[in-house]
Amino acid sequence: MTDTDASPGPVGIVEVAALAGVSPATVSRALRGIPGVSTATRQLVQKAAADLGYVASPQASALARGRTSAIGVLAPWISRWFFTAVIEGAQDVVTARGYDLLLYPLGANAGPDAQPVDTRGLHKRVDGVLGLNVPVTMRPATLKTLAAPLVTVGSTIPGVPGVRVDDQLVGYLAARHLIDLGHRRIAFLGLDPDDMYGFTVARDRHTGYCRALAEAGLPTHPADVEITGFAVEAGEAALEHQLAIADWDPAALPTAIVAVSDEVAMGVLYAARHRGIRVPQDLSVVGVDNHDLSHLFDLTTVGQPVRQQGAIAAQMLLDLIDGRGVGGGEPVRLLEPGLVVRNTTAPPRAH
Numbered sequence: 001m002t003d004t005d006a007s008p009g010p011v012g013i014v015e016v017a018a019l020a021g022v023s024p025a026t027v028s029r030a031l032r033g034i035p036g037v038s039t040a041t042r043q044l045v046q047k048a049a050a051d052l053g054y055v056a057s058p059q060a061s062a063l064a065r066g067r068t069s070a071i072g073v074l075a076p077w078i079s080r081w082f083f084t085a086v087i088e089g090a091q092d093v094v095t096a097r098g099y100d101l102l103l104y105p106l107g108a109n110a111g112p113d114a115q116p117v118d119t120r121g122l123h124k125r126v127d128g129v130l131g132l133n134v135p136v137t138m139r140p141a142t143l144k145t146l147a148a149p150l151v152t153v154g155s156t157i158p159g160v161p162g163v164r165v166d167d168q169l170v171g172y173l174a175a176r177h178l179i180d181l182g183h184r185r186i187a188f189l190g191l192d193p194d195d196m197y198g199f200t201v202a203r204d205r206h207t208g209y210c211r212a213l214a215e216a217g218l219p220t221h222p223a224d225v226e227i228t229g230f231a232v233e234a235g236e237a238a239l240e241h242q243l244a245i246a247d248w249d250p251a252a253l254p255t256a257i258v259a260v261s262d263e264v265a266m267g268v269l270y271a272a273r274h275r276g277i278r279v280p281q282d283l284s285v286v287g288v289d290n291h292d293l294s295h296l297f298d299l300t301t302v303g304q305p306v307r308q309q310g311a312i313a314a315q316m317l318l319d320l321i322d323g324r325g326v327g328g329g330e331p332v333r334l335l336e337p338g339l340v341v342r343n344t345t346a347p348p349r350a351h
Contacts (some may be wrong), residue, residue: 001134005169011052011053011054012054013027013028013054015052016048016049016052016054017214018043019051019052019303020041020044020047021044022041022044022045024180026041026045027045027048027049028181028205030042030045030046030137031045031046032079032254039288040053042165043071047151048320051185052260056301060291062255063310067128067129067156068098068126069098069099069100069123069125069130070099070101070102070125070126070127070128071089071090071094071099071100071101071102071126071127071129071314071317072101072102072103072122072125072128072129072130072148073101073102073103073104073129073130073132074104074106074132074134075085075103075104075105075106075132075133075347076105076132076133076134076199077105078103079098080230080263081262081263081291081292082154082230082261082289082306083132083133085292085307085310086132086153086154086306086310086313087101087103087132087310088307088309089182089308089309089310089311089314090130090310090311090313090314091307091310091314092307092311093311093314093318094314094318095313096248096338097318098128099318102125102126104122104164108176112325116189117231122146122148122242124303126148127148127149127321128150128151128287128317128318128320128321129146129148129149129150129317130150130151130152130153130310130313130314130317131150131151131152131153131155131157131160131162132152132153132154133153133154133155133199133201134152134155134157135327140279149258149317149321150317151163151255151313151316151317151320152164152313153309153310153313154201154309155199155200156332157331159331160331161316161320161331161332161333162313162331162332162333163312163313163316163332163333163335164309164332164333164334164335165304165305165309165334165335165336165337166334166336166337167200167201167205167208168204168205168207168208168211169208169336169337170204170205170208170288170302170304170337171188171204171205171206171208171209171210171211171212171258171288172208172209172211172212172339173208173302173338173339174205174208174209174286174302174339175188175208175209175213175258176212177257177300177329177341177345178258178284178286178345179212179213179216179218180346181231181256181345181346182347182348183254183255183256183284183347183348184218184255184348185212185218185221185224185254185255185256186218186224186254186255186256186257186258187224187225187226187234187253187256187257187258188206188209188210188224188226188257188258189225189228189236189238189239189242189252189257189258189259189260189264189268190202190225190226190227190228190229190235190238190259190264191203191206191226191227191228191260192227192228192229192230192260193227193229194229199303201260202229202230202260202299205213205258205260205288206225206260209258211289217302220303220326221258223245224227224242224254226238226241226242228259228260228264229264230260230261230263230264231263231264231267232263232264232267232270232341233267233348234267235259235263235264235265235266235267235268235271236267236268236270236271237267237271238264238267238268238269239257239267239268239272239275240271242254243275250276250277250282250283251349253277253282254283254306255284255348255349256282256283256284256285256286256345257283257284257285257286258286258346259285259286259287259288260288261287261289261291262288262289262290262294262297262299263287263289263291263294264287264303265285265286265287265288265294265297265301265344266287266291266293266294266297266299266300268285268290269285269297269299269344271281275289279344280343280344280345280346281346281349282349283349284344284345284346284348285299285344285345286300286301286302286344286345287299287300287301287302288301288302288304288337289301289302289303289304289306290302290303290304290306292342294340294342295342297344297345298342298344299307299342299344300340300341300342300344301339301340302337302338302340302341303337303339303340304337308335308342309335312333312335316333
């Protein structure tokens with residue numbers, strides 16, 4: 001093979017400098033827009049770069065500015081729909097600004113006996129961090145060593161900007177809808193086994209549910225409250241347990257259920273169908289989130305703008321990275337949930 005048969009190597013800054021007749025440092029300054037380069041020289045360098053097909057590396061340009069062009073995402077779970085949807089919303093914003101997302105799953109570090117995540121060197125790999133439902137075991141002792149800007153989603157840390165919904169209002173709206181339909185015995189499925197780690201979403205939704213019942217003068221029954229977490233199979237198991245408590249008599253069940261998430265509600269609907277319990281004729285069900293699949297189940301739900309939370313948090317973080325502070329002057333943006341009525345709720349069954 002002759003030299004002319006060989007594929008040319010990648011064009012670098014040295015080749016551009018040689019063609020333009022200037023130093024590589026001048027090429028670097030000219031292409032990065034740094035002052036100290038004359039207009040004529042800048043145009044000469046730009047023409048040489050265009051003639052050679054040279055494209056500056058975004059990573060190299062970022063590093064030259066002391067940036068990594070990366071955003072870190074701390075998330076306790078990546079399999080739950082909420083977290084994947086938040087990340088999708090954030091990615092749309094950061095990608096448009098030339099940033100990459102680097103995912104740091106907390107995994108077992110969410111547990112009470114786990115070692116805290118070491119964030120001391122995280123700022124060397126990312127320009128900022130999104131913290132999704134940051135567990136209490138990480139704050140404030142661990143996060144105070146974080147030298148990069150931080151914005152939270154779904155949880156709050158004193159003095160740290162964030163985005164979330166009012167989860168007490170979420171629980172209240174779900175229960176209030178059922179009360180307005182005439183239901184007087186409403187179950188809550190369910191509390192979160194991870195609450196001990198500082199994840200308060202389920203507890204807050206339960207608080208809102210209790211407030212709605214108290215306003216209506218309705219009692220709360222301990223047997224009508226289940227610990228489920230947020231998974232589909234937990235909803236299925238919870239309804240089976242409710243049936244066991246009712247001595248397998250569907251007529252002895254509560255007439256309505258507030259599920260802590262749409263995924264739990266989907267499990268309830270699955271179990272009800274297999275047990276011959278009609279929804280909504282025998283049992284009304286309300287979920288939370290407005291999950292992407294909730295319309296396929298015709299599920300009444302309290303929707304929250306999940307992807308919007310990710311997008312807003314990402315924009316807040318980029319503003320902090322650029323030194324603009326957080327827009328709007330509010331350290332925490334509180335977004336409004338909204339009731340989405342479909343066909344899993346109706347007035348209670350006749351006795």
